[in-house]
Amino acid sequence: MDDVLWYVLASSRGGPTRVRLLQALEERPRNANELATELDLDYTTVRHHLDVLMDNNILRRSGDEYAAVYLFTEQVEAHWETVEEVVETVDATE
């Protein structure tokens, strides 16, 4: 899981954007639309990155397709110190 977090968040093209998404979700669960508004990104871009994060078992969806909010998986919560380390390192808000 640690390697996955580093790869998906630090060593891939969309990593910095995905870090911003995780930072927004850390404040509170949000749906894709809210995330797009919050980060001033395209809805399709946000959905793409959320799909990547779900493919890699970092996020899960609660509820139905459209209004669904995104939550961290248990697997990620078990590796939370790594998440914090990666987010702190990448921190795309500079």
Added chain:
Amino acid sequence: MTLWLSLAWLSAGFNAVLLVLLGSVWLRNYRQHGASHTLGLLVVAAFLLVENGLWLYFYLLNPTFRGWFLSTGTDIQVGVTLLCGLELVALLVLARVTWR
């Protein structure tokens, strides 16, 4: 029978192009945040780029190597071509997960 020789240098060439593209992603990310994980991938890409440069030199510029390659049996030609060909498949997989 230059088919395998062509396929071999084309594979090495594609590998080099892919490595430059991957390296550019990793370099940009590394300069942005300096994560050691990304630096590790950059180092891997650099060595693989040198490796493919060496293959390109042998395939295109070294007459002795070209002569040996063209005069040897098909089994060896296919086998040596697969060295770069299989690496190309591996790099395509890596590119797919890196580009997302």
